[in-house]
Amino acid sequence: MKKFLTVENLTVVGIVLGILAGLFLPEVMLSLKVVGDTFLNLLKMIVIPLIFVSIFVSIASLSSLKDLKDMGIKAVVYYFSTTALAVLTGVVITNIVKFDVSGIPKGEEPPQVAPFTVETFINNLIPSNIFQSFAEGKAIHVILFSILFAVAVVGLTEAKREKVVGFFDGTNDALMKIARWIIALTPVGVFSLIGYVVADKGIGVILSLWQYVAVVIGGILFHAVVNLGLIAYLVGRFNPFDYFKKVREAVLVAFSTCSSSATLPVSLEVATKKGGVDKKVAGFVLPLGATVNMDGTALYEAVAAVFIASVFGIELSLFQQVLIFITATLAAVGAASIPSAGLVTMTLVFSAVGLPLEGIAIIIAVDRFLDMFRTATNVWGDLIGAKIISRLTNK
Numbered sequence: 208m209k210k211f212l213t214v215e216n217l218t219v220v221g222i223v224l225g226i227l228a229g230l231f232l233p234e235v236m237l238s239l240k241v242v243g244d245t246f247l248n249l250l251k252m253i254v255i256p257l258i259f260v261s262i263f264v265s266i267a268s269l270s271s272l273k274d275l276k277d278m279g280i281k282a283v284v285y286y287f288s289t290t291a292l293a294v295l296t297g298v299v300i301t302n303i304v305k306f307d308v309s310g311i312p313k314g315e316e317p318p319q320v321a322p323f324t325v326e327t328f329i330n331n332l333i334p335s336n337i338f339q340s341f342a343e344g345k346a347i348h349v350i351l352f353s354i355l356f357a358v359a360v361v362g363l364t365e366a367k368r369e370k371v372v373g374f375f376d377g378t379n380d381a382l383m384k385i386a387r388w389i390i391a392l393t394p395v396g397v398f399s400l401i402g403y404v405v406a407d408k409g410i411g412v413i414l415s416l417w418q419y420v421a422v423v424i425g426g427i428l429f430h431a432v433v434n435l436g437l438i439a440y441l442v443g444r445f446n447p448f449d450y451f452k453k454v455r456e457a458v459l460v461a462f463s464t465c466s467s468s469a470t471l472p473v474s475l476e477v478a479t480k481k482g483g484v485d486k487k488v489a490g491f492v493l494p495l496g497a498t499v500n501m502d503g504t505a506l507y508e509a510v511a512a513v514f515i516a517s518v519f520g521i522e523l524s525l526f527q528q529v530l531i532f533i534t535a536t537l538a539a540v541g542a543a544s545i546p547s548a549g550l551v552t553m554t555l556v557f558s559a560v561g562l563p564l565e566g567i568a569i570i571i572a573v574d575r576f577l578d579m580f581r582t583a584t585n586v587w588g589d590l591i592g593a594k595i596i597s598r599l600t601n602k
């Protein structure tokens with residue numbers, strides 16, 4: 208009995224009970240929103256300091272900057288190739304399945320989203336005030352500053368370096384201790400989060416867009432199981448199913464919170480404590496991955512673009528499909544790791560391909576539901592990447 212009562216198993220129970228309670232006791236679940244919000248706030252509370260400290264400690268404890276270059280190149284190659292593979296899977300699937308778009312509701316009101324362009328993407332990369340970036344939770348700024356700071360500290364005299372690294376190393380351990388306390392609350396947190404979404408949205412909306420939903424989920428599952436599974440097996444030389452069993456807590460939290468960054472404390476804990484990922488690798492690869500590596504989001508952007516083109520009766524040329532491939536990859540890298548971020552960056556794909564932005568209003572109703580699947584895949588992709596890089600760098 209005691210063996211069954213683990214946080215992982217109770218989290219699954221929490222998700223199932225949350226769905227049932229959302230369906231049958233919607234009023235109760237709506238009034239319990241504060242429970243899920245509190246869980247989410249607790250996770251978010253430690254994320255930004257954790258990103259800064261874990262990347263710093265990871266780089267500062269490498270034996271040389273050559274190791275950083277080595278790990279960095281491997282991470283970037285992994286992120287880009289798997290994201291591109293995800294988009295390709297999305298494009299291929301939508302070429303096989305022809306959408307039946309008769310009777311698709313045209314959506315209530317167009318969403319208020321500012322167009323996302325390549326210029327904003329580049330402008331948003333460099334922080335002008337790092338404290339503002341910390342306060343606003345701009346993960347990419349914090350990562351950039353942390354890398355610069357760590358490289359600078361590595362070049363200090365031994366005595367100074369030891370003091371700075373020692374301080375942040377202790378801070379890292381303390382933050383991870385807090386993370387462990389919060390993780391113990393996961394079953395209750397996910398129960399409330401999932402129950403609220405089901406009670407708030409209902410499941411009726413899914414039915415009207417069932418074909419689109421099925422293609423996105425089918426594509427995402429294919430990528431998560433077959434593509435990433437094969438990469439794990441062939442490149443990392445480990446069994447992806449065994450690994451999943453060890454780290455599934457993080458995937459379930461991603462599914463429930465729809466936020467890769469809020470899931471980061473859990474990913475760091477399970478990857479190092481249960482998944483056998485080297486601490487230095489996890490500390491660098493997981494925060495970076497949570498911010499830029501989003502396979503589920505990339506695949507979803509590609510499928511959504513083709514779906515909306517069908518709804519508006521637009522025949523996509525090969526050139527437009529190539530544009531979808533490029534912009535969906537960029538849009539996934541640029542998406543913040545928070546709920547619905549992928550929907551915002553979708554404007555980049557739509558503008559590039561020449562699709563009407565009103566199209567987003569059509570798919571917004573099922574966005575939260577699909578966000579669960581894409582965020583779970585985003586985090587699963589990060590975890591596989593961490594394990595592969597850990598294997599390749601520790602030969």
Ligand code: ASP
Pocket residue numbers: 465466467468501503504542543544545546547548549550578581582585
């Ligand atoms: N919610 C996703 C994440 O945090 C991003 C998205 O909206 O696709 O990974």
